[in-house]
Amino acid sequence: MHFSKMFLMNLGMLITVAYLANLFYKYTLSRLSARVKYSLSVLLMIFGGWISSFFGFQLSENVIFDLRIVPLIIAILAYSRSYYILIIGVGIGLTRFTFGISQAAFAGFINLAILGVIGMLLNEWLRRSDYRLMIKVMITILTVNLINTVNIALFGVITAHEYLTAIVPYTLPLSIVLCFAFALMLRDFQLDQRRMYEIESANARLSEQTLELQKAKIVLEERAKQLMLASQYKSEFMANMSHELRTPLNGIINLAQMIMESGQELSEDELKQYGEIMYGSGHDLLLLINDILDLSKVEAGKLEIVQEDVNVSETLLVLISHFELEAAKKGLELELEEQPGLPELIYSDPKRLQQILRNLLSNALKFTHNGRVRVKAHLEKELRSGQKGNWIVFSVEDTGIGIPPHKQHVIFEAFQQADGTISRRYGGTGLGLSISRDLARLLGGFILLKSTEGQGSTFSLYLPV
DSSP states (O other): OOOHHHHHHHHEEEEEEEHHHHHIIIIIISOOHHHHHHHHHHHHHHHHHHHHHSSEEEESSEEOOOHHHHHHHHHHOSSSOTTTHHHHHHHHHHHHGOOSHHHHHHHHHHHHHHHHHHHHHHHHHHHHOOOHHHHHHHHHHHHHHHHHHHHHHHHSSSOOOIIIIIHHHHHHHHHHHHHHHHHHHHHHHHHHHHHHHHHHHHHHHHHHHHHHHHHHHHHHHHHHHHHHHHHHHHHHHHHHHHHHHHHHHHHHHHHHHHHHHHHTTHHHHHHHHHHHHHHHHHHHHHHHHHHHHHHHHHHHOOOOOOOEEEEHHHHHHHHHHHHHHHHHHOOEEEEEEEEETSSSEEEHHHHHHHHHHHHHHHHHHHHSSEEEEEEEEEEEOOOTTSEEEEEEEEEEOOSSSOOOOOTTTTTTTTTTTSTHHHHHHHOSSHHHHHHHHHHHHHTTEEEEEEETTTTTEEEEEEEEE
């Protein structure tokens, strides 16, 4: 009867220690490294063995009966490294000396050290065996309890005959039953913990998925706004394009009709004037179609670049000559500045270089009402980004209407303009800068913009020498 009370008290204390250890782990140790947690679990097993001895049944002054083998059994079933079993067995054996140094204490130490070695072997067998878990648990409990009984009979201070006949019939069955009950409770507790962990993991995954969905929603909303803006820009572009196409076409058709209906009545000067108007309209229409074709070729990656030697000074003089008359009509000063040190030749595509510079200069003249437009060329050895090398810079400066800062990144995009009414006020499709930017990239360079609203703009084409 005393053994039953003692063993039940031992079991209760072990359950209490396990519960308190779980709380301590949950709120204190869960963020520690795996190695530290593993080491603390070993100390917990040893402490569990000491608690069993502390609340054990003291048969005599030095003889204590308890369930100190239970933590060792749990370690055999739970640990993945067998040498920890030996450490736990020896550790529990050493705690026996805290109750006094005696022959019984030495016998208890030897018993637990032997059980530690047996536990190592059982742990290796468990990890290699294909038996069901409950069979493994039963074999482990029976083996440890039987060897514990044999060790006490061989090394204990009580005679083997007295121990086997008077004590073992009570302690062995009770120890096996309580060990098995504790193993079942621990297994049930472990399953609950696993279920809780799975629920927490599922909740964490759901939270992450919810966050990802929210981010995806924001991205979709942003893309929807971009699509709406793109649709708006394309609608404006189509409206401008239809206006630009109709204007020269209507002029050509009307003049052609007038010539057809009253050609004989028209004087030579009138025919020449009508011809010049038709030529100008046809030229504008051709430029418009070329812009659209160039943009489509660039976007399709089919625009060919022909690299050859390009004379810098000649290119600039040809550019200026094309726009001198237009500048004079608007009363603008058109200046050319070539800084010293410019190379005579660069290796690039002369046609596309002229196209970029014409677009930039045409825009500068279009949006400048008074003042001047200056074309400059100079060399730079190192860019602000830290990129080194020889770069030739063609800059077109004007004193025109300028561009507000929040619109400066928009004007280089196809179908987008700083102001949707720009094309209707000044003419053009708004594709020139987009095409120029893409052509600059194909030539290995880029275009930079500096502008102040109401004061003018500077577009700079950077090309590698």
